[in-house]
Amino acid sequence: xxxxxxxxxxxxxxxxxxxxxxxxxxxxxxxxxxxxxxxxxxxxxxxxxxxxxxxxxxxxxxxxxxxxxxxxxxxxxxxxxxxxxxxxxxxxxxxxxxxxxxxxxxxxxxxxxxxxxxxxxxxxxxxxxxxxxxxxxxxxxxxxxxxxxxxxxxxxxxxxxxxxxxxxxxxxxxxxxxxxxxxxxxxxxxxxxxxxxxxxxxxxxxxxxxxxxxxxxxxxxxxxxxxxxxxxxxxxxxxxxxxxxxxxxxxxxxxxxxxxxxxxxxxxxxxxxxxxxxxxxxxxxxxxxxxxxxxxxxxxxxxxxxxxxxxxxxxxxxxxxxxxxxxxxxxxxxxxxxxxxxxxxxxxxxxxxxxxxxxxxxxxxxxxxxxxxxxxxxxxxxxxxxxxxxxxxxxxxxxxxxxxxxxxxxxxxxxxxxxxxxxxxxxxxxxxxxxxxxxxxxxxxxxxxxxxxxxxxxxxxxxxxxxxxxxxxxxxxxxxxxxxxxxxxxxxxxxxxxxxxxxxxxxxxxxxxxxxxxxxxxxxxxxxxxxxxxxxxxxxxxxxxxxxxxxxxxxxxxxxxxxxxxxxxxxxxxxxxxxxxxxxxxxxxxxxxxxxxxxxxxxxxxxxxxxxxxxxxxxxxxxxxxxxxxxxxxxxxxxxxxxxxxxxxxxxxxxxxxxxxxxxxxxxxxxxxxxxxxxxxxxxxxxxxxxxxxxxxxxxxxxxxxxxxxxxxxxxxxxxxxxxxxxxxxxxxxxxxxxxxxxxxxxxxxxxxxxxxxxxxxxxxxxxxxxxxxxxx
Numbered sequence: 001x002x003x004x005x006x007x008x009x010x011x012x013x014x015x016x017x018x019x020x021x022x023x024x025x026x027x028x029x030x031x032x033x034x035x036x037x038x039x040x041x042x043x044x045x046x047x048x049x050x051x052x053x054x055x056x057x058x059x060x061x062x063x064x065x066x067x068x069x070x071x072x073x074x075x076x077x078x079x080x081x082x083x084x085x086x087x088x089x090x091x092x093x094x095x096x097x098x099x100x101x102x103x104x105x106x107x108x109x110x111x112x113x114x115x116x117x118x119x120x121x122x123x124x125x126x127x128x129x130x131x132x133x134x135x136x137x138x139x140x141x142x143x144x145x146x147x148x149x150x151x152x153x154x155x156x157x158x159x160x161x162x163x164x165x166x167x168x169x170x171x172x173x174x175x176x177x178x179x180x181x182x183x184x185x186x187x188x189x190x191x192x193x194x195x196x197x198x199x200x201x202x203x204x205x206x207x208x209x210x211x212x213x214x215x216x217x218x219x220x221x222x223x224x225x226x227x228x229x230x231x232x233x234x235x236x237x238x239x240x241x242x243x244x245x246x247x248x249x250x251x252x253x254x255x256x257x258x259x260x261x262x263x264x265x266x267x268x269x270x271x272x273x274x275x276x277x278x279x280x281x282x283x284x285x286x287x288x289x290x291x292x293x294x295x296x297x298x299x300x301x302x303x304x305x306x307x308x309x310x311x312x313x314x315x316x317x318x319x320x321x322x323x324x325x326x327x328x329x330x331x332x333x334x335x336x337x338x339x340x341x342x343x344x345x346x347x348x349x350x351x352x353x354x355x356x357x358x359x360x361x362x363x364x365x366x367x368x369x370x371x372x373x374x375x376x377x378x379x380x381x382x383x384x385x386x387x388x389x390x391x392x393x394x395x396x397x398x399x400x401x402x403x404x405x406x407x408x409x410x411x412x413x414x415x416x417x418x419x420x421x422x423x424x425x426x427x428x429x430x431x432x433x434x435x436x437x438x439x440x441x442x443x444x445x446x447x448x449x450x451x452x453x454x455x456x457x458x459x460x461x462x463x464x465x466x467x468x469x470x471x472x473x474x475x476x477x478x479x480x481x482x483x484x485x486x487x488x489x490x491x492x493x494x495x496x497x498x499x500x501x502x503x504x505x506x507x508x509x510x511x512x513x514x515x516x517x518x519x520x521x522x523x524x525x526x527x528x529x530x531x532x533x534x535x536x537x538x539x540x541x542x543x544x545x546x547x548x549x550x551x552x553x554x555x556x557x558x559x560x561x562x563x564x565x566x567x568x569x570x571x572x573x574x575x576x577x578x579x580x581x582x583x584x585x586x587x588x589x590x591x592x593x594x595x596x597x598x599x600x601x602x603x604x605x606x607x608x609x610x611x612x613x614x615x616x617x618x619x620x621x622x623x624x625x626x627x628x629x630x631x632x633x634x635x636x637x638x639x640x641x642x643x644x645x646x647x648x649x650x651x652x653x654x655x656x657x658x659x660x661x662x663x664x665x666x667x668x669x670x671x672x673x674x675x676x677x678x679x680x681x682x683x684x685x686x687x688x689x690x691x692x693x694x695x696x697x698x699x700x701x702x703x704x705x706x707x708x709x710x711x712x713x714x715x716x717x718x719x720x721x722x723x724x725x726x727x728x729x730x731x732x733x734x735x736x737x738x739x740x741x742x743x744x745x746x747x748x749x750x751x752x753x754x755x756x757x758x759x760x761x762x763x764x765x766x767x768x769x770x771x772x773x774x775x776x777x
Contacts, residue, residue: 020423021650023576023666024297028340028384030659031286031293033347035380038286045279048182048262052397054220057229058258061217063250067261067268070209070242071197074217079336080237084226088218089114092270093186099200100465101190102164103152109464110148110189111631112165114197114204122218123185129159130175139193142171145179148189165190166465168199181362184271186264202203211270212244213500214455218258222631228255238365246699249502278649284657288428290384295421297333297388326393334390337381358651360644362589385653389593419707425664426711426748427718432657434744435717438736439650442727443643445734452577453494454526455635457485459615460493461622462631468599474604474625481621483607483614488521489600495638501590504562505550513579516598527591528575531737539569539592544576545682546588581642582732661751668704668755705749705757712745719744734746 016019049055060067061077074087091114098109120132127135129147142163149158158173165171171192180187198205204214221227234253239245256266257461263276281439315325345368352363367373463471471489478487492498492515499514517525529541531554542550542559550559552570560567576590578584615632622630640647720741721743727733 001592015199024667025340026337027296027663028337028388029343029347029667030663031289031352032341032344032384034286034656034659035290036344036348036368036377037363040281040365040367041285041355041359041361042359043272043367044182044363045262048274049184049258051182052122052258054124055225055259056120056257057221059123059219059221060256060258060261061219062254062256062266062323063244064254065211065250065267067254067256067271068213068215069217070212071204071215072207072217073215073242075206077217077219077234081227081230083222083230085220085222086118086121087220088118088122089194089206090115090119090218091214092186092188092216098189098464098631101152103161106152107627107629108152109631110165111187111607113185113188113191114194115191116194118220119191120219125179125183127178128176128178135175136193137190138172139195140171140176141174141176141193143177143191145187145189146176147179149173149176154337161553163190164195165192166200169196171196177376180300181364184258184268184273186270186272197331209242212242216268216271224654226379228257231255243753244502247502247504247509248507249511271689275612275645278645281644281649282652285432286634287651287665289656289659291296292425292428292660294384294388295335295425296663296666298391298421315578319604328391329393330386332384333392334385337385339386341381351398351548356655358648358655360648386712401559413532413575422668422704422707423714425660425668425710426708426752427715429657429664430712430715430744430748431718431722432660433747434652434715434723434740436654436657437740437743438648438719438723438726439653441740442730443646443650446582446646446730447640447643449582449732451494451582451639452527452575454524455495455639457607457611458524458635458636459605459611459618459632460638461605461618463601463603464631466626470626471600471603474622477621477625478603478605478618481614481617483609483617484605485608486520486524486606487603488518488606489594489602490517490521490604491515491594491598491601492517493602493604493635494525494579495635495642498580503564505559506562508549510546510549510588512590514540514586516592517604518592518594518600521604522593524604524667525577527577529572530575531555531573533572535569535571539571541572541574541591542570543574543587543589547573548588549588578589581639583730615711650776661748665755668752676719701753701756704752708745708749708752712748716741754757 045535050056061069061073065070071089074089078084091542092113093113093259096107099112107133115136120135121129127143132142135141142162142165144152152158153161158176161173163171163173167194171190177191187714189465193205201211202208203211219227231253234255235245235251237376238253244250254266256264263272264273266273320328349365352365352456355363358449368377368510373412461474466474475487478484494515497513498516501512501514503512530544533539533555539558542552547554547556552559554573556570558567571592574589576586576678577589579589581589605614605618611634615634618632619630621631622628720736727736
């Protein structure tokens with residue numbers, strides 16, 4: 001046993017073959033780094049909201065189209081159904097970009113959440129200061145996050161400090177909660193009592209139901225009850241009083257379990273949701289990279305079989321059995337895996353900031369020191385070591401000493417076991433390169449799709465907590481900036497939407513987006529009025545799509561919606577433009593110009609010259625006039641953000657493609673080196689019999705290029721199948737061009753050629769005498 005654990009000869013072998021050692025450890029370390037990061041991310045995603053002890057009893061009462069409900073719904077549900085123990089209506093992420101918060105002489109913008117006093121009965125977020133039962137007991141109490149406490153109060157104790165939120169809410173800090181993580185609830189800087197939301201938006205008051213898209217009705221069912229079974233009966237009940245059901249906008253109540261919600265595919269206006277398909281794709285790619293590294297180890301170790309054969313033959317002559325040699329080689333593979341795992345952990349820790357930015361998450365690598373993770377890593381290391389070492393151990397421990405002496409063993413190991421692996425690596429590499437090209441092409445196609453309005457050189461400035469006098473001063477000063485071409489005011493923008501107005505016409509339900517903006521904003525966006533009826537009274541311009549949905553002609557003077565006292569005048573027809581990005585389903589639009597005395601939500605600034613310098617100046621002016629941090633965004637960048645999930649996936653595929661290419665390249669370099677060394681005698685004989693250096697070079701290079709060609713043939717139907725399937729998810733898409741296949745195959749061919757050319761050229765130009773001398777050694 002002691003002899004079995006003596007790794008001196010193995011360490012000496014690794015030291016003599018530094019390239020082999022570096023490639024093996026590099027490949028395994030990089031792949032294990034990705035596996036660790038992906039594993040931690042996957043476990044975090046899969047365990048979202050599972051940390052709450054009552055998660056199995058918490059439900060959300062919504063409908064088939066969205067999770068949210070009217071503000072009063074949760075209380076009505078509690079009054080009607082005895083199996084409901086308590087409720088917790090929540091308005092999450094109110095205001096989107098944040099609300100103004102003042103404490104003493106300090107001003108910040110904060111993300112605000114409104115919740116019932118039962119919030120900490122429902123959710124087990126850890127309170128760092130305060131009492132769970134009393135944290136939101138009073139109407140004027142507030143709980144702040146630990147990160148916001150540091151920003152607002154520094155090292156001072158925040159408990160009991162007064163906060164002014166917006167212009168109407170005064171609250172006392174009565175608790176500090178650990179930053180919300182791994183939850184479908186978005187991060188919030190401040191949690192205020194539910195009743196206070198009416199100060200910002202009266203339609204969200206606890207007794208209202210008009211706003212059906214902002215409140216999440218959390219319900220806690222009693223132990224042993226089957227609350228979801230109430231959905232059908234609840235649907236009929238809500239049809240008697242709740243407008244989305246009365247009008248037929250929605251058809252059925254959907255009761256979502258908190259523990260299953262994150263990956264349920266439900267649509268929410270305020271909660272975070274996960275993409276299970278994305279997680280599975282990420283896991284699959286990580287496993288592929290690990291397989292690459294294992295294949296490389298097998299390839300390289302098998303290629304080295306002839307060089308280790310003498311050592312194994314000597315051990316056999318000294319009394320070691322084949323089983324002992326097999327066990328020794330398996331232990332060597334496990335040792336190399338352990339060294340790679342140590343390096344992988346260090347690399348993973350260093351890569352966390354990059355991964356957090358790429359995945360838009362917070363990966364907690366401290367879990368690696370917990371017992372379950374330590375045991376999992378130990379088990380994984382043993383499995384990978386066994387998979388890596390199994391085939392090399394069988395091959396290297398098999399020969400008899402006489403085979404090594406005769407030199408026949410080296411002949412037997414000529415790439416017999418490596419051809420399949422080389423082809424497999426190239427198939428995956430070509431497929432991943434093609435996937436990267438396809439995804440980039442498709443996303444660029446969608447980003448640059450015509451939307452029906454201009455977005456170039458435009459900056460949107462949010463006017464949250466800005467009064468009319470400040471807005472006027474801001475507009476005047478911005479117009480004087482050299483980098484500003486025009487400034488317009490608006491209530492909503494096409495990219496983010498505006499007010500929703502749901503109506504019924506002849507029994508057909510229509511959900512309009514209502515846009516009101518001044519003439520400057522209209523001109524900046526480049527919108528087009530196709531027909532102007534020149535009304536002297538109030539009226540709305542209708543989009544082409546809206547008229548089509550209402551089955552009205554372009555010259556229709558008015559429309560009478562079901563249940564409205566008077567018909568609405570049609571001011572004219574505005575040309576269709578997209579809401580959101582090109583993938584969003586068309587919606588009918590109502591448009592009008594702002595009245596002089598109406599307030600705006602957004603300033604739209606058209607810039608000239610350096611866009612980013614202009615944005616910096618706009619922020620400076622905003623902060624000078626309002627005293628608040630400026631929330632602004634560049635329209636083109638915001639449009640690109642709507643494809644964040646797809647862009648993120650592309651970046652991940654590109655990263656893994658690069659790693660796959662690198663691992664394949666290094667493996668191919670090493671394999672070609674050792675394979676050509678094994679064929680050195682053959683090369684020498686060919687040269688003696690008259691073969692030229694060029695002929696030998698072509699023959700050696702062609703050997704490897706044939707495998708790339710075979711891989712390309714196999715990869716093409718794989719790329720076609722999965723490429724077609726992926727593109728089918730997009731209504732606005734590119735064609736699956738043959739150029740994608742050709743580019744991927746050509747790229748793989750070029751890097752493979754570069755990997756083997758140098759070694760082949762050296763072998764072709766070697767003196768035959770030197771080749772025979774090296775073989776005899």
